[in-house]
Amino acid sequence: MFVAAHLLLFKLHLPSRYTEHSWRIIFAIASGIVLTILLDAILRIGNRGARVVSGEMRRKIRNYSSFPLWQLPYQLLSVILTALIASLILFYPALVDDFPLTKYKEGHFPTLYHFFESQPKDSLISSVAEEANNIPTFAQRSILVGREYAIPYHLGYYRQFRQRIIELIQAQYTPDMTELKDFIRKFGIDFWLLEENSFTPQYLAQNQWLQPYQPAILEAEKNIAQGIIPALSKVVNDCSVFNREGFIVLKSTCILEKR
Incomplete structure (x- = not known):
């Protein structure tokens, strides 16, 4: 299925859809096997200590009510190691933030999701904002590009993706209204999602996922500066149809009417 998902990219399912969860199960089983082997080795150490107790030591044990622990180093070592492993297993969750780590994504802008959810299902949203990644999940609407999709599954896919994001950056920061309109028509954009600080120099400089898309980013930064x-x-x-929670949504039909 993993190979088939690559060959039929996005037509079957995302290639990592099942492998990610499979690896978690494999690691859990492997961890159990490792712990079993360790405990077995520790028990063997303890049994070895019991076998090497000499006859003289046995007589000492019979003659004295208590026997010094240093004379039973193997048994003591096995007890310490067992207690240490048990402590690590029991207290490990307390040492890790957000245990268990499920990697579930939480949507923090419900008003934005509800707005897009109320739009036609075939709507296409254009944005360089990080929050655009969550729109397909929480609003069930399509986006042109997003960071979560910038995975080079193969050269043909990534070449097309890279070209899209470069054209998007150029369109968002171009001073030419004609170039902006041509982009909207080319991809059939319905809405444009912006953040309140989208047109500041700091926005591009701090947006790490956009930095590899040169020279578009460098040119945009230079124009703003x-x-x-x-x-x-x-x-x-x-053209704003939504302005809340730090986000602004523009309607493309309105942009196309501008001169």
Whole structure:
């Protein structure tokens, strides 16, 4: 299934959909096997200590009510190791934050998700914001690109993905309204998701996942630093259909009507 998912990329299912959970099960079983082997080795150490007790030591044990622990080093070692392993197993969860680590994603902007959920199901959303990754899951709506999809499954897929994100960056920060409109028409964008600080120099500099997409990012940073105003920022007030929780959503049909 793993190989088939790669050959039929996104038509069958995401290639890592089942392997991720399979590895967790494999690691859990492997951990149990390792612990069993360790405990077995410890018991063997203890049994070895019992076998090497000499006849003279046995007589001492019979003659004295108590027997010094240092004369039974193997048994003592096995007890200590067993107690140590048991303590690690019992107290490990207390030492790890958010145990068990399920990697479940939580949506922190329900109002945004509800807004997109109320839009037509075939809506396509364009954005370079990190939160765009959660829209397909929590709003059941499609996005043009997202960080979670920037996995180079194979060269053909990643080449197309990279070209899309570069064109998106160029369109978002271009001062040319015609270039912006051409991008919207080319991909059939319905909504454009922005963050309140999307047009600041710090936004691009701190957005690590966008940095590899050069020279588009460098050019956008240079334009903003020089005070060149992106065409998209000029239509925010007129074309905004959502403005809450630090996010702004623009309707593409409104952008296309602008000059």
